[in-house]
Amino acid sequence: TAYVRSHPEVTVAANGPGGLGLARTRLQESLAAARAGDQANATRLGLSAYLDGFEPLEPALRARNQVLLTEVENSMLAYRGALASGKLEQADAAAQKLDYLFAQVDSELGADKADPLTTFIASLTILLREGVEALLIVVGMVAFLKKAERRDVLAYVHGGWIVALACGGLTWAVATYFVSISGASREVTEGVSSLFAAIVLLSVGLWMHQKSTAGKWQAYLKEKLSAAMTGRSAWALFALSFIAVYREVFETVLFYSALAGDGNNGALLGGLVGGLAVLAVIAWLMLRTSARMPIGKFFSLSSILVAVLAVVLAGKGVAGLQEAGWLSASPIHWPRIEVLGMYPSAETTIAQAVVLIIALAGFALNSVRARQPRST
Known part of the structure; x- marks a missing residue:
């Protein structure tokens, strides 16, 4: 408790406007909206998963692992494309792949800081x-x-x-x-x-x-x-x-x-x-x-x-x-x-x-x- 009080940025990082946690949440909300037939909301939430959740992490990930960044961006594109075409099964598969890739991103960025x-x-x-x-x-x-x-x-x-x-x-x-x-x-x-x-x-x-x-x-x-x-x-x-x-x-x-x-x-x-x-x-x-x-x-x-x-x-x-x-x-x-x-x-x-x-x-x-x- 004392550490959190003296380092409030920790709680901001965990619950703030960006991060993989928000990306996963928005992605699941987007899928739920798509299953309910609300395509407009599903598209909006899918875009938020990228812009508000993952996109702020891009610069750091690009410096660490360009290949992984490309995989995530391609999968995000595939997910949004599946939503636009109304292909729910493809959207679900793309979301599962993104969840797997997010775990890799979490591991990559959670590792020790990059060497000089x-x-x-x-x-x-x-x-x-x-x-x-x-x-x-x-x-x-x-x-x-x-x-x-x-x-x-x-x-x-x-x-x-x-x-x-x-x-x-x-x-x-x-x-x-x-x-x-x-x-x-x-x-x-x-x-x-x-x-x-x-x-x-x-x-x-x-x-x-x-x-x-x-x-x-x-x-x-x-x-x-x-x-x-x-x-x-x-x-x-x-x-x-x-x-x-x-x-x-x-x-x-x-x-x-x-x-x-x-x-x-x-x-x-x-x-x-x-x-x-x-x-x-x-x-x-x-x-x-x-x-x-x-x-x-x-x-x-x-x-x-x-x-x-x-x-x-x-x-x-x-x-x-x-x-x-x-x-x-x-x-x-x-x-x-x-x-x-x-x-x-x-x-x-x-x-x-x-x-x-x-x-x-x-x-x-x-x-x-x-x-x-x-x-x-």
Whole structure:
């Protein structure tokens, strides 16, 4: 009793808003609602089992056992898909599997704290995984503006990622000292920002490919881009830079907060510094390579890279909104490769396929138009 009085956080952890206990409870309540024919309530409770119960544990589990995390997420998707299709037997089987997996998660997270090497590797890989994607977008924008001889607009791009980092620090302070960021808020933020970035990148990729096939790049840039780059366009660059970086910083902050619970702060800081060093080297290599590359080839390769990023972000955006309950989820037999935005659901696969088809069709149309004789 004296210990509990001096450590009230113990009772909060046991009975608070998150944890495997709540996930199991919500799952059983969801099954009971499904058996009673109340599909709407069953779906709501099933979503709560993930967002309110399991999702807060994801960052810590990702650092400890990525394979187990993937199994739980796939089983959650299967359970929600069975509910949506009214297949009660499949839902019951998925719930039983989840109960078994929750026991494994409990054992994994209940074990001794991670050793410093594990924390260092997790810190390094998390930063690289989240940072490379944003780096490709921001460095690509910087290289583009340098090639276009529009260094005066670079301040907007740099301002975007700097403000994003500052907001990331503010997010950490808020999440640590003031309020807890809910799973739904996190997934919605990532989902909406990913889809916005995917739309912008797809349009930019098609535009860049169109101009790369037209030839006479230098003349076009000098004559057209200066007039086209209005104040509104510059602020659009700021917005894209901000969103590309903040969506990654937002997730990184949550993962690092979970890793800090292991107490290996030195290893955590070492992984952070090491990750920043690797990202700096990647940025330097990209800028150096792009500076030496002929302008036509640069825009051609950049358009392909931008289109690929749009496909990746489309999958991640839809998956985020599915996990927040904004979109339905229909499980399919498909690999789960998060770095490529691939998830085992029909909706994410269709979204990526649509973006890919639009990109390929646009590239093909640009190539056909480039081969047509120009009127004099």
